Structures are given as C-alpha cells and as structure tokens.
Amino acid sequence: MNERITASALRPVTELNYLNAINVARYRAIMRYIYLQYQRLKYWLKPEEIFEGIQAWDVIDGYTLEQCVSDLEQLKNWGNLASRHDGGRALSLEEYMRKKSQYLLTPYAIEIERMLEALEKVKGYGGSLETTYFDTISECIQQIRVNADGMREGEALHNWEKLYVAFKTMHENAADFIASMNSIQAEEMMATDGFLAMKENLVNYLQHFVKSLQRNAYRIEGQLQQISPPLAELYLAHVTADELRKPRLEEGKTAEELMSEFRQGWSNLMRWFVGDAINVSELTLLEKATKDTIAKVVRSAVRLQERRRGGASRRLDLELVAERFAAMDKMEDAHRFAAYVFGLFPARHLQGEDRRETERADASTWEEPPNIRLIRTRSRRRVSKGASEPMRSHGAKREAYREQVQELLAEESAFTERMLGYGSIRIEELPQVDGKERMRLLQWIGRCSAVEARSFVTADGFRVSVSKPKPDDTAVLRCEDGDLTMRNYRIEVTRGELARG
Template identity: 30%
Template sequence: MPQPRVQSFGLDDFALDDRLRLFSYLTADNRIGYLWLLRAIESARNSYHLVLHTSEVAAALAGLAETQPDCPDPAGLELPRLLDALVDWGVLDRGQDGARATSLAEYRNRHSVYQFTEAGYRAHRAVESVLSASLNDSTLSRLVFADLLADLQALAVANAAGDAEEVYRKLSRLDRALADIAERAARFYHMLGDLGRTHDVRPEVFLAHKDALLSHLRDFYDELQRYTPRLREAVREVETTGLDRLVEAAAEADERVFGTPVERLDDWRRRWSGLRSWLAPPSADLPSEADRLAGATTAAIGDVLALLRRITEARRGGVSRESQLRHLAAWFTAAGSVDAAHALFDAVFGLGAPRHAGVAHPDPEAIPTRLSWWDAPAVELSRTLVQFGRTPGQGNGRPARIDRSASERHRLREHQLAEERRHVEAAARLAEAGPAAIGPDGAPRAGTDQDGTDQSGAEFSPDAGTDPAEPLDDAQVAVLRRLLDVALAARAPGRPDTPLVAAAFGVRLTLSPAPGRFTTVRTAGGWLHLDGYALTVAPARHTVAQRRELVPA
C-alpha cells in the first residue's frame, strides 16, 4: 500500500531556487539599505518583538541610526517598497493586523506587519557572519581536548548507568566540539595559505605575526599529541559500555519532533561513526582525523619557517619584488623626458609596435559589406604570420636556408679571442700587483679614503717593489668584478664563516670573512670597498684556458 505523501511546510517548503533567491537583496541597487533594514528587524527580534509594523520598522531603524554612523536615515528610504521586495524574495513574511484599525476607513486600509521567515533569518545571519569575519576567527583551540576527554569519560559513565538524557547531552556536545575543531582548522590553514600568497607584497604583515603563529602552532601540536592516545582509549571505553545502547539512548532523548525513530537512530549512528573516525579509527593501519590534523600542523610549521627563511634571505640579499619595483620606479622618476620614459617602459615590459596583417575571410560573400568592422566576425590568423610575417607552408615545407657568413664568423671569433687575451693579461697584472691584502700580523692594513682620512680596513695595495699609489686600470677592475660576482654568488645561507673562492683567467681570488673590517681597492675610477671581507689574489695558472685557436691571432 503506497505511503501518503507528507506535506512540507516551513523550511522544507523552500526549494533550491527559493533558497538562492533569499540572497537577491545583496545584488540589488540599494543593498546597503536592505542590509540595515534587516538589521533593524533583527534588533527588534532580539528584544522579543517579532512582528513589526512599517512605523515600528522605521522607529527601530532610527534607533540604529543614532548609534551607528553608517546607518542610513529612514526618512530617505522607501520602507514599504523595500519591505515588499524582501517579502517577494522570501526573506520576510507579511501579514495583516486588523486590530490596529480604530475606524472602518482604517480597517479597509492595509495594515501590513512583517517578520523574518526562518529561511530568511538564516540567510541574513549567514551574510552577517561573512561581514563580521576577522583574522581572530582563524585560530586553533588547544583547550578543547581536555573538554573532549572529560565528556567522553562522562559519556561512558552515563551509558553504563542508562541515563539517556545525559548520553544525549554529552554526545551532542562532543559532536559540536569536533565540528568546531574541524571548522577552525580549515579556516586557520586557509589563512596561512593567504598569508603565504601575500608575503611578497607585504612582508611586514608576516614578520609582525611570525612569532605568534609559530607559538600557536607548537602549543596546539603539543596538546594534540598529548591527548590523542588518551582520547582513543576513552572512545574504546565508551564502546565497551554498549554501542547499540548508546545510540538508542541518544535517539530516545532526541527532541527533534519531525524525524521518525528510525531516522534518528541512523543519524546518531552516523554521528558516532564520524566521531570514532576522528579520534579512534577501527584499524591501526588507518590514520585518524586527529593524526591528519597533526600532520597538517607539522606541515604548517615547516611552511611558516620556509616562508620566514625566504623573506630573511630576500631582505639580506637586498633583492625582492618590492625592492625591484621601487628601483624601477626610481628609474622612471629620473627619466629625463617623456620619450625616455616610454623607451624604458617598452624595454622593461617587452612591449613593441603591433604587427598588422591583412587576411581576407574564406567566404567574403558571407559577410555583408555594410556590416561594421566592430560587428564583423574575426578572422583567424596563424602564429607564423603574426610573428614572422610569412604565411605557413611557404617554401613547400622545406626549412629556410641558413645564411652562413664565413667572414662574419671569422670577425666574431677574432673579437672573442682578443677579449679573452685581454682578460688574461689583465688578470696576470692583477696577480702581480696584489698577491695579498692581509698584513704580516694577520690584521688588515689601514687605508685612506678619498679625502685622506684613516680607514679601519685593508687596502688592496701592490706588492713590494711596485708603486703602492698606482691604481688598478679598467681592464684589471673588470676582471676583479667578474671574480667577485662568481665568489659572492656562491654564498651559502647560514654559513657566514666560510671563505669564498673564485678562479679564472689564471688567478685565484679568495674572500675571507673579517667581521668589523673592510678591504679598500684603489681603481682608476675611484675606491672599491668590500665590507666584512679580506681580499686575496694569487696566481692560478691551471685556470688559463688552453684552446686551439680557430683563427690566427
């Protein structure tokens, strides 16, 4: 015999489209007015005034306007129109109150009163939860584990004693607590992801909260590790008192009147299964949700430390996205003319003049000649035509001829060998001029600045028998800079005491850490200071390139 169809009402009467229409006021033109109107009705609801006339809604809105500067003046709002629109969207329910009429004429007029629908109130609270969300909501609660353990122990006692109401209370509290832990963890780890994505733009935000984040994560992880085995044992103790008895007691005390006993039993059995998977999985091989939470916390600690390391390295090296953009902005500010600024923009961002290509439509008669260029369909262009200016298939599929210019190759090779010889000769003169920048006593020798003042550093001076005042020429400085680039690029993070070495062109350069000292090198173009390092240059003949010259010198 077919079961009679149960008529739905209340929340069950809202279909999917009806529930989505509850949020229509958020996209309306006067959405701020709708929001404050609902806040006024909610404030009256909190004072147990559920049904409001239009005049009472205006009074509640005026009361909010006195305390909230952002609240609009009710005199500037068309309250009847706004209220009717909220009724059409299902947020409010409208009724008639004939008791307000004092005469027959007033009775014939409409006396509408408004109140929240249950679905409308839930939609409004969902919007308010989004508007009031803040960073402080994204935290992990380490104190909840002690409460979970106490509730599980009390649940075992109540189940053994047959106290159905206490079983229902404790099991409901455990269910809410675990749902809150999962929600807090999801928000917290999502917040960490947002923080990692924004550290390049605002690293000061991360640096201001790094200590609090690490301390919060470590405290939560320690509490989770301490309570996980105790919670697992408490779950097993509850099950030893009788799982079926536990579920039946909770379903018996359940106060939901619209569910059948079978539905309530299935619901509480499902809830206990979820609680057990969270704290004590049925098999030792299966990780619990608590174990996954501990793994996610460990990974989050590693991510925070890695992010801190990247920011520290970027700030110590002086190169980051922020510093690059600031440097580029300084270039634009120092541009001498508008044309120079445009040229810099094109060079930095790789922009150039557009390449125009004229291609006819495959079927010209399909497009009316009177149709505007803006409305006409686009014509597909090949990448080869746009980038190289030739249509695909030119040359019948054969590759293009390679232009081999022997004279140009000969000239380039001569220039390359000449540059290499010049670098080798300059390196040899550099090694002869300054084999060491460390004095006989192991301390850097004092040098003088451009103005003749004494410097607490080491001057890269020539060896005995040469003129100490003779500066390095441009070729020697070029070799020295290339070796310095190679040596400084080999710096390892966290190892400041390691000497840096680079060898090329027949010389070997060594940078020895010297905290509090610096080395001064006199060049033809000025003075080169190396802060925190002692510079040593010595011959290294094995680094001279031995190549067979393809062209005569």
C-alpha cells in the same frame, strides 16, 4: 555512512532573492531592522514601526511608507516574512482603509541574517589552535565508555551537545588557522623584516599544539576504538530519546531522521580521530599540516636572516682570518682552523671510480693520491674544437650484467621447479633452505598477501598460491644462517598455461 540527498535540498532558495534584487538596499534595510528587533524579543512589527526605524537610520533617500509596504509584501512572497491581520483600532481614515498587517521573520530569514551578520565580521581566516577542546572531548567519550547504558534522562543529550560542539569548534578553528598560515597575506607578511620579531612566538605556539595533539588526541583515538558499535548505537538511541522529549509546538524531525543525523555526527567524529579503511584520519593530516607550517615559518625566517646578512660587508673579518692563516706554520693547524671558520664547502658530485691505494678505515683523505678529472668550462667564450674523442663502449659491463641476471633467473627457475615437485606444502614441512631461498619465499608470501586472489603468476607461467593460516598457527623455517619463526603458510605451485606450452 553515505547520506542521500533529498529533492527538497535541490529546490531554488527564493529566500535569497532579496540579496541581489534591484532594490537590494531597501530590502536589506527592512530585513536588518526586523532582525534587530527579533534579537530584542520583539517579533510582530507593524509597517509603520519598520518605516520609522529605517527612516531613523537615514540611509535611503526619498523612501515612503507606500514603498515600505510594497517591499514588505514582496519579501512575504519570497518567503522571508510571514504576516497576520492587525486587529488593532484604526486612528485615521487612511489607516482604516489600508489593509493592516503585522510581519514576522521566517526561520530561513533568521538564519540568512545571522549568516550575513557573521560575514560582516569576517576579517581573514582567523581560527586558533586551542588544546583545551581535547580535554573536553576526552572527558565526554570516557563518560560514554563508562556509563552509556546507565545515563539519566537528559544526560546523554547534554553529553552529546558538549562533545560535538567542542569537536566542531576545534576542527573549524584549526582548519581556519592552518588556512590563514597559507594565505597570500601570510606569504607577504613572512617576507617582511617585521616577521622575525614574531617568529619565535609563532613557532612555540605551533610546537605546543603539536605536543598536545600527540599527547591527547591519540588518547582520544584509543578511547574511541574501545567503544564497540552496539555501545555507540545504544548511546545515540539515548541521545535521540532525550531530543524527542523536548516539547515543540511546530512539527519537528522524526526519530529516524534524528537517529540518522546523530549517526552521521558520530561517523564524522570517528573519521576525524580514527580514520577508515580507505583514508587516514584527519587527525594525522592536521598534525602533518601543522609540522609543515612550522617548517615554512622557519624557512621564511632563515631567508630573511640570510637576506640581512647578504648586504653586510665582511672585509674586516676576512682580513683578520687571512692574518691568522698567514701566522700558521703547520698545514694541520691551517686545516683545523679552516674547518672552524668555513665548515664544509659546497659539495660537487664527480662521477667516476676512486683509485685508492689502501683500504684502511683510518687513512686520511690528505694521504690519498689525487684523481684527475677533466671538467668542461662554463665560459661562453668559444673554444677551438680539439680532437674528437672515441665513442666509449660499455659492452663488457652489459655482458657482465646480463650474465648476472641470467644466473639469478636460473636460480629462481630451479627453486620454482623444486617447489613444484612438493606440490602443496606448509612452512613447517619445508627442508632447510639457504638465504636466497628464504628471501624468495618471503617475497612470494608478500605478493600473494597483497592481492585478493592470494596468488600470482611468475614470468615462466607457474602459479604460486598461498593460504593464510590461523593467527595462532606458527612454524619455524629452518635456514642455513638461523631459524625464522613465522606463520605456518601453505604454499602451492602449479604449472600454468604458459609453462605447459
């Protein structure tokens, strides 16, 4: 579902002006003080109360009450504060002459201060890979499947809030944790020796999450696929009705706006667990990202361990191995001992054909005669040029390959001509075919099924079309090496413009 953006969403946010104004320290002190009082359920404040609270913090030098009143009016003009006349009794002539007002935070300002308060606590990405959210999500979805049309008043909204809060928290925590594992700080930490101490716990933590993901999240995917669109619409209608029953003094969202919002939330849930026709589910992406993180942690630990071992001297070990080799009388024992000590040596790929004396599968490598290969030196020392080598000719191989290709093209052309003679024919009507003809038929069906037109044009200009049968319409393709049960496709070969010419 594509959401349309409205003109109100593109307006300038004047409520954010105080964060970058010239007197930003004064404005932020006022807004933070009023916000703290709002959390203590004290909403309407006088300028004198605000000024005394800021003075108690002692963060602004030379601040006066007149400046505080001016700042409050400026914040009111930006839309951060609302004001009303203070009808209280004046206690002095100055207070009587001054316009008395009380100030209250606007909804925008409350959300801005909440955001700033959360930003001050941010240290790194944070996040976690909690598996308990999957149980909550599964329980809520199961309740929708069983009782979506029989929920009592308020039950649907409670279920939705519980479901979407668990889903949103799980998604945000997982995304933050994976992002933290790919941050610069994590890269630097994985390069230190202290990382080896926490490597086991980290890998176990990630592996536990992957197992729970595979066990629970895919069960949720199956549950969501069992909820039909009409049942989901009925459930969201109950949620919307419960939300509209809440008493509100200010103007709220309409039923259409709420229903559109809940549909978008349901679409987000389906896309995360099930995916859509274009993209795979984010559940699959999260599993892949977690497995990649495990591999990254293991690679970092291996590099650290190899770096540790690289500085250690192995002279005594090698001397002991040399003594054991010297004490052996049989070559076979030396080969076995070398396999235990050194394992496989690094492979070197040498191009060429081996001239084997025998095709026995049990023949040992040591019984084979050596193949001599000339290897160029890697030394930087100049070597005198020897006799020039003649240019190698590959004409015979190219000719053999050309004949092989021509033979295949001839076989394919003959098969196409034979199918052209049939015109339009079903699988069950075809005579017995050989293995190569069976493969060509399957390739034709695969190419036609991959395009919307259900047809393609061969190199000779023949058009091959395939009609898709009903799911229960099957046939047996008779082949020389056995029978193949498959769907009863109708195949039609016609002569195109190129073939007519």
